[in-house]
Amino acid sequence: xxINILMPALSPTMEEGTLTRWHKSEGDEVEAGxxxxxxxxxxxxxxxxxxxxxxxGKILISEGTGNVKVNTPIAVLLEEGENADDIDMxxxxxxNTSTAQDxxxxxxxxxxxxxxxxxxxxxxxxSDAQPQKEQSQKAQSQTDKGTRIxxxxxxxxxxxxxxxxxxxxxxxxxxxxxxxxxxxxxxSGSGQKKLAxxxxxxxxxxSISSATGPDAKKLADMLDIPYRAxxxxxxxxxxxxxxxxxxxxxxxxxxxxxxxxxxLMALRKQINDQADGAYKISVNDFxxxxxxxxxxxxxxxxxxxxxxxTLYYExxxxxVAVATEAGLITPIIKEVENKTLSQISIEMxxxxxxxREGKLKPEEYQGGTCSVSNLGMFxxxxxxxxxxPPQSAIIAVGAGETRPAFDDDGNVIPVTxxxxxxxxxxxxxxxxxxxxxxxxxxxxxxNPFTMLV
Numbered sequence: 001x002x003i004n005i006l007m008p009a010l011s012p013t014m015e016e017g018t019l020t021r022w023h024k025s026e027g028d029e030v031e032a033g034x035x036x037x038x039x040x041x042x043x044x045x046x047x048x049x050x051x052x053x054x055x056x057g058k059i060l061i062s063e064g065t066g067n068v069k070v071n072t073p074i075a076v077l078l079e080e081g082e083n084a085d086d087i088d089m090x091x092x093x094x095x096n097t098s099t100a101q102d103x104x105x106x107x108x109x110x111x112x113x114x115x116x117x118x119x120x121x122x123x124x125x126x127s128d129a130q131p132q133k134e135q136s137q138k139a140q141s142q143t144d145k146g147t148r149i150x151x152x153x154x155x156x157x158x159x160x161x162x163x164x165x166x167x168x169x170x171x172x173x174x175x176x177x178x179x180x181x182x183x184x185x186x187x188s189g190s191g192q193k194k195l196a197x198x199x200x201x202x203x204x205x206x207s208i209s210s211a212t213g214p215d216a217k218k219l220a221d222m223l224d225i226p227y228r229a230x231x232x233x234x235x236x237x238x239x240x241x242x243x244x245x246x247x248x249x250x251x252x253x254x255x256x257x258x259x260x261x262x263x264l265m266a267l268r269k270q271i272n273d274q275a276d277g278a279y280k281i282s283v284n285d286f287x288x289x290x291x292x293x294x295x296x297x298x299x300x301x302x303x304x305x306x307x308x309x310t311l312y313y314e315x316x317x318x319x320v321a322v323a324t325e326a327g328l329i330t331p332i333i334k335e336v337e338n339k340t341l342s343q344i345s346i347e348m349x350x351x352x353x354x355x356r357e358g359k360l361k362p363e364e365y366q367g368g369t370c371s372v373s374n375l376g377m378f379x380x381x382x383x384x385x386x387x388x389p390p391q392s393a394i395i396a397v398g399a400g401e402t403r404p405a406f407d408d409d410g411n412v413i414p415v416t417x418x419x420x421x422x423x424x425x426x427x428x429x430x431x432x433x434x435x436x437x438x439x440x441x442x443x444x445x446x447n448p449f450t451m452l453v
Contacts, residue, residue, distance in 0.1 A: 002087050004073040010046050011362035017041050018066040028056050042238040045358040054079045057087050151178035158183040235327045246386050254384050256421040257438045261400050264448040284374050285345045289451050290444035292316035292336025301437035302369050304390040305428040319368030322355045329355050332368045382419040392425035
């Protein structure tokens with residue numbers, strides 16, 4: 001019997017993905033373990049391996065198709081002795097329908113359907129009374145249109161909060177009922193009615209505004225400002241969503257320290273000279289190591305907040321921000337406190353390279369107990385980073401800067417300083433704990449030999 005190949009869930013949080021490329025064509029033979037396609041999740045492009053053997057009978061989802069929900073059939077695999085005539089497309093369609101039903105409609109839409117179901121007569125009575133019912137409904141609908149707006153309670157509340165006029169919104173629910181999705185579509189600018197049309201008369205002066213501020217596209221069009229528009233990738237949308245949630249829901253506070261790097265730079269040169277090309281330690285490798293050791297020295301800073309409890313991690317997994325063409329991603333160096341600088345260096349180069357190619361596995365960028373973001377290579381002296389939930393801390397590192405300073409004898413000497421700013425979640429890390437963590441971090445960087453023992 002033909003086997004439906006389903007869109008896989010390649011990460012614990014994946015709900016849909018983009019089928020970027022097929023490695024197999026219709027008629028190709030497949031063995032278990034063969035790479036048959038590449039799937040783009042919100043953070044990476046991953047290879048999809050076959051779990052059964054057979055022949056690709058039909059490809060249902062073409063290359064480049066986005067927003068394909070998990071468990072949607074994407075191809076049909078024929079077993080030995082079967083051919084394309086054995087494919088029952090009705091069963092495939094039924095499975096698609098079943099998949100859609102497994103993803104329940106919003107609660108208010110279910111309530112609308114449930115209310116209608118309760119008002120329906122039994123099948124026998126409905127058959128006899130159908131003509132009168134249709135006439136009655138038509139007359140009632142015409143009356144209701146002039147006196148009543150059909151909208152779910154949640155849609156009404158969302159419309160009120162957004163300042164939208166329900167009378168000017170076309171509903172997509174049963175019998176034209178306005179539901180949550182209609183309001184959200186208008187707020188995002190993708191609804192049937194433009195936000196300017198749905199806005200109340202009193203808001204006429206803000207017709208170019210959106211739910212999150214001025215609508216850049218409408219404003220540019222109105223002022224005839226030339227621009228180039230590119231659709232946001234799934235990765236970019238995910239970054240935007242998570243960062244907005246972080247700034248809105250996590251009570252950030254910020255602490256900064258200046259670290260002297262002269263001893264570290266001297267040790268780094270000595271290590272790299274002795275390595276003779278086997279590896280090359282960077283300043284960032286020292287920073288990652290110092291972060292891991294500081295988390296172990298101040299375990300109260302190695303935490304995550306939940307409403308029920310605070311998690312205290314027993315190892316230091318450091319997420320390191322890497323810029324890619326698609327957006328920012330944070331591969332993780334795990335158990336940093338137990339790894340040598342050379343191990344961290346080699347592992348970081350591998351992870352960063354595969355991050356830029358979109359080849360990281362979910363477990364290589366999901367998780368982590370603290371993050372490091374280094375913009376020093378761009379000449380940035382200092383900055384504050386946004387916490388990456390569910391973590392409770394991130395260290396923002398600036399460029400080293402040589403400035404005059406006094407030595408112990410009062411003589412003026414050149415010293416290289418680097419500013420590091422910690423962003424902390426005040427729910428799980430108190431100010432004093434954040435200060436202790438940064439003091440430990442500074443201590444390791446200014447006394448780098450302690451990282452070698």
